[in-house]
Amino acid sequence: MSFVDMAYLRKENIRQGVISYYRKKTGQKIEVTVTPPLQRIIDSFSGESGNSPYLFPVIRDTDKSPRLQYENGLRLQNKRLKRLSALAGIGGKLSTHVSRHSWATTGKKQNLPLWVISEGLGHSSEKMTYTYLASFDRSTLDRANEQIALALAAPPSV
Structure with missing residues (x-):
C-alpha cells in the first residue's frame, strides 16, 4: 500500500475483516483481507488515532489541511527510515x-x-x-x- 493511501485510510474502510478503499493515484478499488499480523499493526496505533476518523495517526487535526499533514507525515517517515537505514548499515536509500x-x-x-x-x-x-x-x-x-x-x-x- 502506498503511503498516501495508508495516510488517508479511514476506520470506516474496514468492514467484516476487509480493508476496502480507492487508490489516490489511480482511483482503482483495492480490497485487502486483514490478516492477524496486519490487525496487530492496526491495533498498535489505536491509542494514537483515538477519536480521529483516520486509521493511522498521520492526519490528526481536522482543522488543518489533510494534504499538508500527509506531506509532513511522509517527510517524517522517510527521515526516520533514512536514520534506521544508517543505524542498520543498509546501503542504498530506504x-x-x-x-x-x-x-x-x-x-x-x-x-x-x-x-x-x-x-x-x-x-x-x-x-x-x-x-x-x-x-x-x-x-x-x-x-x-x-x-x-x-x-x-x-x-x-x-
Whole structure:
C-alpha cells in the first residue's frame, strides 16, 4: 500500500475483516483481507488515532489541511527510515516507496502471476507492472541465462 493511501485510510474502510478503499493515484478499488499480523499493526496505533476518523495517526487535526499533514507525515517517515537505514548499515536509500518495490519483487521471486502483482499494487494495467518490475532485481533472469549458456557450452551427452 502506498503511503498516501495508508495516510488517508479511514476506520470506516474496514468492514467484516476487509480493508476496502480507492487508490489516490489511480482511483482503482483495492480490497485487502486483514490478516492477524496486519490487525496487530492496526491495533498498535489505536491509542494514537483515538477519536480521529483516520486509521493511522498521520492526519490528526481536522482543522488543518489533510494534504499538508500527509506531506509532513511522509517527510517524517522517510527521515526516520533514512536514520534506521544508517543505524542498520543498509546501503542504498530506504523510503516508504521501497516497501512497494520489495513487495512486488518478492512476488516476482515467488513466481506470482503478473496480474496478481499488478492487482496488489493497484496498477491500472499489467503493462505498468511489467515496466515497474523490469527495473528491479534481474538476478533470476541472469541465473537463467547462465544456466542456458552452460547448457549450450557443454558437450552433448551420449
